[in-house]
Amino acid sequence: xxxxxxxxxxxxxxxxxxxxxxxxxxxxxxxxxxxxxxxxxxxxxxxxxxxxxxxxxxxxxxxxxxxxxxxxxxxxxxxxxxxxxxxxxxxxxxxxxxxxxxxxxxxxxxxx
Amino acid sequence: xxxxxxxxxxxxxxxxxxxxxxxxxxxxxxxxxxxxxxxxxxxxxxxxxxxxxxxxxxxxxxxxxxxxxxxxxxxxxxxxxxxxxxxxxxxxxxxxxxxxxxxxxxxxxxxxxxxxxxxxxxxxxxxxxxxxxxxxxxxxxxxxxxxxxxxxxxxxxxxxxxxxxxxxxxxxxxxxxxxxxxxxxxxxxxxxxxxxxxxxxxxxxxxxxxxxxxxxxxxxxxxxxxxxxxxxxxxxxxxxxxxxxxxxxxxxxxxxxxxxxxxxxxxxxxxxxxxxxxxxxxxxxxxxxxxxxxxxxxxxxxxxxxxxxxxxxxxxxxxxxxxxxxxxxxxxxxxxxxxxxxxxxxxxxxxxxxxxxxxxxxxxxxxxxxxxxxxxxxxxxxxxxxxxxxxxxxxxxxxxxx
Amino acid sequence: xxxxxxxxxxxxxxxxxxxxxxxxxxxxxxxxxxxxxxxxxxxxxxxxxxxxxxxxxxxxxxxxxxxxxxxxxxxxxxxxxxxxxxxxxxxxxxxxxxxxxxxxxxxxxxxxxxxxxxxxxxxxxxxxxxxxxxxxxxxxxxxxxxxxxxxxxxxxxxxxxxxxxxxxxxxxxxxxxxxxxxxxxxxxxxxxxxxxxxxxxxxxxxxxxxxxxxxxxxxxxxxxxxxxxxxxxxxxxxxxxxxxxxxxxxxxxxxxxxxxxxxxxxxxxxxxxxxxxxxxxxxxxxxxxxxxxxxxxxxxxxxxxxxxxxx
Ligand code: SF4
Ligand code: SF4
Numbered sequence: 001x002x003x004x005x006x007x008x009x010x011x012x013x014x015x016x017x018x019x020x021x022x023x024x025x026x027x028x029x030x031x032x033x034x035x036x037x038x039x040x041x042x043x044x045x046x047x048x049x050x051x052x053x054x055x056x057x058x059x060x061x062x063x064x065x066x067x068x069x070x071x072x073x074x075x076x077x078x079x080x081x082x083x084x085x086x087x088x089x090x091x092x093x094x095x096x097x098x099x100x101x102x103x104x105x106x107x108x109x110x111x112x
Numbered sequence: 113x114x115x116x117x118x119x120x121x122x123x124x125x126x127x128x129x130x131x132x133x134x135x136x137x138x139x140x141x142x143x144x145x146x147x148x149x150x151x152x153x154x155x156x157x158x159x160x161x162x163x164x165x166x167x168x169x170x171x172x173x174x175x176x177x178x179x180x181x182x183x184x185x186x187x188x189x190x191x192x193x194x195x196x197x198x199x200x201x202x203x204x205x206x207x208x209x210x211x212x213x214x215x216x217x218x219x220x221x222x223x224x225x226x227x228x229x230x231x232x233x234x235x236x237x238x239x240x241x242x243x244x245x246x247x248x249x250x251x252x253x254x255x256x257x258x259x260x261x262x263x264x265x266x267x268x269x270x271x272x273x274x275x276x277x278x279x280x281x282x283x284x285x286x287x288x289x290x291x292x293x294x295x296x297x298x299x300x301x302x303x304x305x306x307x308x309x310x311x312x313x314x315x316x317x318x319x320x321x322x323x324x325x326x327x328x329x330x331x332x333x334x335x336x337x338x339x340x341x342x343x344x345x346x347x348x349x350x351x352x353x354x355x356x357x358x359x360x361x362x363x364x365x366x367x368x369x370x371x372x373x374x375x376x377x378x379x380x381x382x383x384x385x386x387x388x389x390x391x392x393x394x395x396x397x398x399x400x401x402x403x404x405x406x407x408x409x410x411x412x413x414x415x416x417x418x419x420x421x422x423x424x425x426x427x428x429x430x431x432x433x434x435x436x437x438x439x440x441x442x443x444x445x446x447x448x449x450x451x452x453x454x455x456x457x458x459x460x461x462x463x464x465x466x467x468x469x470x471x472x473x474x475x476x477x478x479x480x481x482x483x484x485x486x487x488x489x490x491x492x493x494x495x496x497x498x499x500x501x502x503x504x505x506x507x508x509x510x511x512x513x514x
Numbered sequence: 515x516x517x518x519x520x521x522x523x524x525x526x527x528x529x530x531x532x533x534x535x536x537x538x539x540x541x542x543x544x545x546x547x548x549x550x551x552x553x554x555x556x557x558x559x560x561x562x563x564x565x566x567x568x569x570x571x572x573x574x575x576x577x578x579x580x581x582x583x584x585x586x587x588x589x590x591x592x593x594x595x596x597x598x599x600x601x602x603x604x605x606x607x608x609x610x611x612x613x614x615x616x617x618x619x620x621x622x623x624x625x626x627x628x629x630x631x632x633x634x635x636x637x638x639x640x641x642x643x644x645x646x647x648x649x650x651x652x653x654x655x656x657x658x659x660x661x662x663x664x665x666x667x668x669x670x671x672x673x674x675x676x677x678x679x680x681x682x683x684x685x686x687x688x689x690x691x692x693x694x695x696x697x698x699x700x701x702x703x704x705x706x707x708x709x710x711x712x713x714x715x716x717x718x719x720x721x722x723x724x725x726x727x728x729x730x731x732x733x734x735x736x737x738x739x740x741x742x743x744x745x746x747x748x749x750x751x752x753x754x755x756x757x758x759x760x761x762x763x764x765x766x767x768x769x770x771x772x773x774x775x776x777x778x779x780x781x782x783x784x785x786x787x788x789x790x791x792x793x794x795x796x797x798x799x800x801x802x803x804x805x806x807x808x809x810x811x812x813x814x815x816x817x818x819x820x821x822x823x824x825x
Contacts, residue, residue: 001324005575013340018279019218020341021317022327026580028532028571036537052519056550056710057747059542061531068520077531081538082744095744142604145597171604173596176636180593183633186586187597191559192611193604195597209587319582320602322557322613327577329585331569 003027033060037080039095041073047092054084054093117368121299128291129154131259131298132198132224132284135266137162138306139222142193142313145173145184150236151288152200152226178203182210182221189219190328192318194270197221200288201228201242208246214281215250215345217328220273220313221281223251224266227390227441228288229478237479238288240390241442244418244452250345252282252352253419255389259296261416262286264369267301270310271359277351285418287391289479301367309366349420356417373422374415378404379429382411384498385468386491388439389415389453392475392482396439399487409498410491415453423460430461434498435469437490439510441476450474450507469503475510486510517714522550526580528558533578534570538743540733540750541567543707544649545620548729551717556614559584559598563591563625566656566735567649589629591619592637592646599642616721617644623664624654626730627690631663638697638726645720645727648690651735659738663688666758667810668803669790671738676793681800686810694728695764701727703763703772707734708751712761712772719765732759740789752784757815758807762822771822778815781808 003024008016017023050070055063062078064071073084073093085093126134132155136144144163146156163172173188175181181197189195199207204225214221225243229235243253254269256262262284269282286292301309319326332338357372364370377400379385388396393414400412413429415422430436440451449455450472461467473490476482490510497503516522528549535542545567552558558581562568568585571578586594595617605611621630626648634646653671654660661674666687670676674683695702700723703716713731720727734749736742741749753759754773758781761773782804785791794800 003575008337008575011337011340013337013343014347016337016340016344018317018344019216019328020330020332020337020574021217022330022572022575022577023317023324025325025327025577025582026530028573028576028578029530031532031534031576033532033534052523055523056519056547057543057707059535059537059539059546059746060533061527061529061542061546065523068523070523074531079537081746083538083543083746086744087747142608142610143597143600145600169604169608171600171607173600173640175593175596176632176639179590180596180633180636183586183590183593184597184600187561187584187594187599188601188604189597190584191598191601191605193601195601210590213586319559319584319598320557320605320611320613320615321582325557325580325582327572327579327583329583330572330574330577331585333573336574 032076033079034075034077037078037098039080039082040098040101041078041080041082041085041093042096043073044092047090049090051089053087053089057083057087059083120302120305121367122302123297123299125295125297126259127154127293127295128259128262128286129226129293130158131263131296132266132286133158133162134300135263136196137168138267138303139196139270139310140168141170141196143171143173143188143195144197145175145181145188146197147175147178147181147199147203149178149200149203151228151292152198152203154292155198155224178206179210182207182214185221186210186214186217186219189221190217190319192315192320194313195221196223198224200226201230204242204246205230211246211249211251216341218279218348219281220279222266222269222273222284223281224262224284224286226288226292227285235478236288238290239441239477239479243283243285244442246283247419247452250280250349251419252280253417254282254284255416255418256284256286256291257391257393257414259291260298262291263298263300264363264367264371267306267310268359268363268371272352272356274313275355276316278348278355280348280352285390290391305366309363353420353422371416373417373425374413376411376413376429377401378411381409383409383433384435384494385411385413385430385433386437386439386494387413387415387453387457389418390441392439392441395482395484396487399484399491403491408495410495418453421456421460426457427460427464430468431464432466433468435471435494437471437473437494439490440472440474443474443477448507469497469501470506471497471503472507473510474507480511482511517711522714525550528580529571530578530580532576534573535566536737538736538746540651540707540735540746541649543746544647544731544733547707547710547713548618548647548717548731551714552616552721556616557581559595559615559617561585561591561595561598561619563621563630564588565622565625567620567622569656588625590633591621591625591630593633595619595644596637596640596642599644619644619646621646621648622655623648623650623652624662627663627688635697638694638699638728641725643725645729648730649733650730651733651738653738655735655738664690667807668794670793671790676800681803682793691730698767699727700725700766701763703729704759704761705729706732706750706754706759706761708747709754709761709773716763738790741787745787752779755779756781756784756811758784758811760815760818762818769822771818771824774824781811
C-alpha cells in the first residue's frame with residue numbers, strides 16, 4: 001500500500017493505525033538519508049571493472065545496479081561512509097568533500 | 113423459538129482447571145504457548161493431552177518460561193493466529209512487560225490466570241495480588257465465582273478480545289485451588305454451539321499476509337505518537353463495556369446463562385451492600401441471603417468485570433444506599449488506602465451527590481480462609497455503620513490474627 | 515542458488531535504504547548479506563530484539579523492511595519469532611494460509627549472548643524452523659558502548675573502563691557459537707561481513723535447514739570500537755586474519771573450518787587500530803594484557819583446528 005503520511009504530525013489520535021502498525025512495507029524509501037553525508041563517493045566508470053565489491057559492502061543499499069552491473073551511487077540514501085571507496089580494488093571510487101560538491105552543483109544548476 | 117438449554121448443555125463434574133481446558137478445546141486456538149505453574153499447571157497438562165489426542169488443531173508451544181509464553185503468544189497473534197496461554201502468580205509477574213506489549217499492540221490474546229499470591233514469602237494459595245497488580249496493563253479482566261463461570265468467561269473472552277472495536281487481550285481470573293482444584297458441577301455447552309458462538313477468527317492485519325506485509329512494534333521515535341496510541345487503547349477499553357454486555361447477553365441466549373458487568377442480590381430494597389469478587393462471592397451470597405431471610409436490609413454485588421471498571425454502572429446501582437463494604441482479596445500497600453477494588457469504587461462514587469459510607473475488608477491473603485462467620489462479622493459491622501452513619505475504621509483486615 | 519556478486523546484485527533488497535543506522539555501520543551489511551542468502555520466492559518474517567537495528571529501521575511511521583517484521587522487547591526476539599513460526603505451522607497445516615514463509619531474527623550481542631540468552635536457548639531446543647542471526651559488535655552499542663558477554667578481554671567500554679586499577683574488561687567473552695552448537699541444531703556458523711561469500715553460503719544453508727539455525731556474524735561498530743568508519747569491513751577482515759574471529763560452521767554436528775588462515779597475523783595488527791584497545795599500547799602496565807589476548811587466541815584457534823580436523 002502507498003500510505004499517505006504527509007500531515008501525520010497533525011493527525012487526530014483516531015487516525016493513526018491501531019497499535020502503531022505499519023502496513024506500508026519498505027516505506028522508509030521515502031525517508032532520504034543522503035543529507036547526512038559529509039563526504040561524497042564519486043564513481044569513475046572508466047576505472048570500474050564491474051566487480052560489484054562495493055555493492056556487497058554498502059550498508060545503505062546505495063550502490064545502484066542493473067543487469068548485473070554497477071550503474072552509480074544513490075545519493076538519496078548514501079551516507080558517505082567511504083566503505084565503497086576503501087574496499088574498491090580498483091580505486092574507482094573516491095571520496096570528496098560533500099559541501100564543496102554541493103556548492104559546485106548549485107553553481108552548475110545556476111548556470112543551467 | 114424456545115430453546116431447550118437441557119439439550120445444549122451437558123452437565124459434568126470437573127475441577128476448575130479442566131473446565132477452562134474444556135473451553136480451550138472448544139475454542140481450538142491455532143497456537144497455545146504456555147509454561148506450568150501451580151495452581152495453573154493442570155490447565156496446560158489437560159490441554160497438552162487434548163493436543164496429543166488430536167482433539168484440537170492447536171500448535172502447542174511448550175516454552176521455557178512465562179516470559180517466553182507471552183512473547184510467543186505475541187508473535188503468534190501478530191502472525192494472525194488465534195492464541196491462548198495461561199498462567200498464575202509469579203508467572204504473570206514474569207510476563208509483566210509483555211502484558212503491556214500485548215495490549216499496546218492490540219492483540220486479542222486470551223489468558224486464564226489462576227489467582228495465587230505473589231512472593232515473598234512464597235505462597236501457592238489464592239489471593240488476587242497477581243492480577244490486581246496487572247490491573248493497569250491494558251488487559252480486560254473477568255473474574256469468575258466458580259468453575260462454571262471460569263468456563264463461560266473463557267468462551268466469552270475470545271469474542272470480546274477479537275471484537276473489531278476492541279482488539280485487546282483478556283484475562284480470565286479464577287481463584288487458585290478454591291476454583292482451580294475443587295470439583296464443581298457445571299454445564300458445558302455443546303461443541304457446535306460453542307464453536308458457533310466463538311466463531312472464526314479473521315484478523316484484519318497480520319504478518320502472514322503476503323499481499324500486505326506488516327510491521328509490528330515500530331519504534332515510536334523521539335517525538336512520536338505514543339500518547340495518541342495510548343488514547344486509542346483507552347478508547348478500546350471504554351468501548352469494551354458495551355461489547356462485554358452484548359457478548360454476555362448473546363452467551364445467555366445460547367447457553368441459558370446470561371452475563372453482565374456484575375450481578376446483584378437484593379439491591380432493590382437493600383440499605384447496605386457487600387461487594388465481592390471471585391469465589392468469595394459465593395460465601396457472601398449465601399450469608400446475605402440468609403440475613404435477608406432474617407429481614408435485614410442487606411444486599412450484595414458480585415463484580416465480574418474489573419477492567420474496564422464499571423464505575424458508572426456501579427454508582428447507579430449503589431445510588432441511595434447507606435453503606436457499602438468492599439471485600440478485597442489483595443492489598444495495595446498504599447499506606448491506608450485499602451485494597452484495589454475499594455480504591456476504584458471509592459473513586460467511582462466521588463461524583464455522586466449522596467455517597468454511601470464506605471468500608472473496606474481486606475481478607476484471604478495467601479489463601480487465608482473466608483468462613484461464613486467472617487462474612488457475618490463484616491455484614492454486622494456494615495449494618496452498624498448504616499445505622500450509626502459512622503465509619504470507625506475505613507480499612508479492616510478480616511481474618512487476620514490480631 | 516549462486517553466490518557470485520553478479521547473481522547477488524539481482525536479489526531484491528529486503529532492507530531498504532532510508533534506514534537510520536550510523537554511516538559505516540556493520541550491522542546492515544550483515545543483514546543485507548544474510549538476506550541475500552534467503553531462498554527466492556518465499557515470504558519473510560523478520561524479528562529484532564530492542565537494539566540499534568530495531569530503533570533505526572522501524573521509526574514510526576517508516577519501516578525499512580520490505581517484509582513482515584516484529585519487534586517485541588529486548589530479551590525475547592527468539593521466543594517472539596518462535597511464536598510467529600508456530601502460528602505459521604499451525605495455519606499452514608490447517609490450510610488457512612498458502613504462501614511459504616521463512617523466519618529470521620537479527621539480534622545484537624546484548625540481545626543474544628546476555629538478556630536474550632534464555633529465550634534463544636529455549637527456541638533452539640524446541641526446534642522452530644527459524645534462522646537466528648547475531649550481528650555481533652561486542653558490546654551494548656544502542657545504549658552507548660557497555661560491556662556484554664561478547665566483549666573480549668582488555669576491551670574498553672563505558673562499563674569496563676580502563677584506569678589505574680583496571681585494564682578494561684577483565685573477563686574473556688563467552689563462546690556463543692559453540693553454545694548454540696551444543697543445542698545440536700541442524701546448522702550453526704560463525705561468520706564475518708568481510709567474507710561475504712562465506713556468509714551468504716552460510717545463510718543459504720541456514721535458511722535451508724529443517725529446524726533452527728544460528729549464525730554469529732562479526733559486524734564492527736566504528737562508534738564503539740573507535741576506528742575510522744570506512745574501515746568497517748577491513749576490521750572484520752583483520753579479525754579473521756588474526757584468528758580472533760575464526761570462520762567455521764557446525765553442519766548437522768560436523769565442524770568445518772570454512773576459511774583457512776595460513777599466515778596468522780598477530781592480534782596487535784587488529785587491536786592497534788581500535789581506540790577501545792588504545793590503553794593496551796600505552797606502557798607496560800596494561801601491555802601485558804596483549805600477551806594474554808594473543809595466548810587466548812592461539813589456544814582457541816588450536817582447539818578449533820582440532821575439532822574441525824584441520825591443520
Ligand atoms: S568495487 Fe570498484 S571496481 Fe568494483 S564495481 Fe564497485 S566501483 Fe567498480
Ligand atoms: S559511501 Fe558508504 S553509503 Fe555511500 S555508497 Fe559508499 S558504502 Fe554506500
